[in-house]
Amino acid sequence: MTIVLSKEEIILKVINEKYPVKIHYVEGKTNEMWHCSGINSDYYARITNYKTYEEQFQEVKWTNYLFEHGVGVSPAIYSLEGNIIETGMFPEKKRIVLYKAAPGIHLPxxxxxxxxxxxxxxxxxxxxxxxxxxxxxxxxxxxxxxxxxxxxxxxxxxxxxxxxxxxxxxxxxxxxxxxxxxxxxxxxxxxxxxxxxxxxxxxxxxxxxxxxxxxxxxxxxxxxxxxxxxxxxxxxxxxxxxxxxxxxxxxxxxxxxxxxxxxxxxxxxxxxxxxxxxxxxxxxxxxxxxxxxxxxxxxxxxxxxxxxxxxxxxxx
Missing domain, CATH: 3.90.1200.10 (Aminoglycoside phosphotransferase (APH), C-terminal lobe)
Known part of the structure; x- marks a missing residue:
């Protein structure tokens, strides 16, 4: 019997396999952004091929540099293999960037x-x-x-x-x-x-x-x-x-x-x-x-x- 996983279940499985995190719940926020609830921390996964790998890599490398130098941005989490961009099948192949959830709210x-x-x-x-x-x-x-x-x-x-x-x-x-x-x-x-x-x-x-x-x-x-x-x-x-x-x-x-x-x-x-x-x-x-x-x-x-x-x- 073939078990068909939902999109949320696929994302949860891929994130837990590729990153040093333990996610137990995934909720879609947009077509590309997914809120990932962990045991100790929350994260946001961006799953998209909207930009090329090279564009995404240079963007995320820059924003991580900003974070390391005190700018108010969310850091991207490195995967278990040391990558800031990973790939997964959802079911088509897409790139993943996992961010630590930022503090704060959207102000009224x-x-x-x-x-x-x-x-x-x-x-x-x-x-x-x-x-x-x-x-x-x-x-x-x-x-x-x-x-x-x-x-x-x-x-x-x-x-x-x-x-x-x-x-x-x-x-x-x-x-x-x-x-x-x-x-x-x-x-x-x-x-x-x-x-x-x-x-x-x-x-x-x-x-x-x-x-x-x-x-x-x-x-x-x-x-x-x-x-x-x-x-x-x-x-x-x-x-x-x-x-x-x-x-x-x-x-x-x-x-x-x-x-x-x-x-x-x-x-x-x-x-x-x-x-x-x-x-x-x-x-x-x-x-x-x-x-x-x-x-x-x-x-x-x-x-x-x-x-x-x-x-x-x-x-x-």
Whole structure:
């Protein structure tokens, strides 16, 4: 008699065979992330072929270096064979990275105030400072520059009839790409620090998670993304959103400058990067939403973006 194991049972078996851990329960969080409960510790297994082995290896090697140098990230666990990336059959062959579970929670919207943003900025500043050291000694040649990624090929998915937004997207893209690149302005960064990728414990200690979309970009972008995320999703309605935007922006930069510098000429381009992020988000909707099956909510969101972009409004 053949025993058919569930996906969770297969993952549990593979993890326990390949890693120095004892897992007794597995629960899916996304198609790629699995919460693994152990006897003494919890872990998260990332099981995916989303990126190449070389891309994943350089990403995880970098984040482990960040952890070893005091940055708030989750370390990847080495397997029994000493590998930070393993493979297993699920039933198709996929790569595995096992992370120690990070402390903290996803903060409720009302808690994302200036003090938390100051600490987030400080942590990003540490990350960028340590990364500059890392890039002097280690290769990151398999990790892409931002403009190489499909998500930035704006004309591929934004419809031709949206001529104003297409023209704006190309202008913004060209302006950002033309900015000066050196080790003080440009390097490897998280690139997706929306607030769901930030955990905060009861001592306000911050851990940044999900580095899978890391890329080479302007350091300023890692500060723009959480600010944009807060204005889009986390403002709780207590007070004026314009004042809230100014307060969290001042706070995240204050924290960052405690640990790292930003050239003054780059600060002038903060509105440019905000607009790049806004077009990026609008483009993702066209990439992943089925235009023939849009819900009323999706139509509403698209129209709000169109109004902002076609009139070139600034969100701050």
């Amino acid at each position: 919207r009302s808690k994302w105030g200036p003090q938390i943003f100051k600490e987030l900025g400080r942590q990003i500043g540490i990350m960028h400072r340590i990364t500059k050291q890392y890039e002097q000694k280690e290769s990151i040649d398999h990790l892409r520059d931002w403009y190489e990624n499909e998500e930035y090929q704006f004309l591929k998915y934004i419809p031709e009839e949206e001529a104003t937004i297409r023209e704006l997207s190309q202008a913004i893209f060209a302006k950002v790409q033309a900015l000066q690149k050196n080790n003080t302005t440009y390097g490897l960064l998280h690139a997706d620090l929306w607030l769901e990728n930030v955990l905060v414990d009861d001592q306000s200690k911050i851990t940044m998670i999900d580095f899978q979309d890391c890329e080479k970009h302007y350091y300023l972008y890692d500060l723009v993304v959480p600010i944009y995320s807060a204005l889009e999703f986390s403002f709780s309605g207590n007070g004026n959103i314009k004042d809230y935007g100014h307060a969290i922006t001042e706070s995240i930069f204050e924290g960052y400058l405690m640990e790292n510098n930003i050239p003054s000429e780059m600060l002038e381009h903060f509105p440019l990067f905000l607009k790049l992020k806004e077009i990026f988000e609008y483009h993702l909707m066209h990439m992943y939403w089925d235009k023939d099956k849009l819900s009323e909510e999706q139509v509403r969101i698209l129209n709000h973006y169109r109004i902002r972009l076609e009139n070139n409004f600034s969100i701050i």
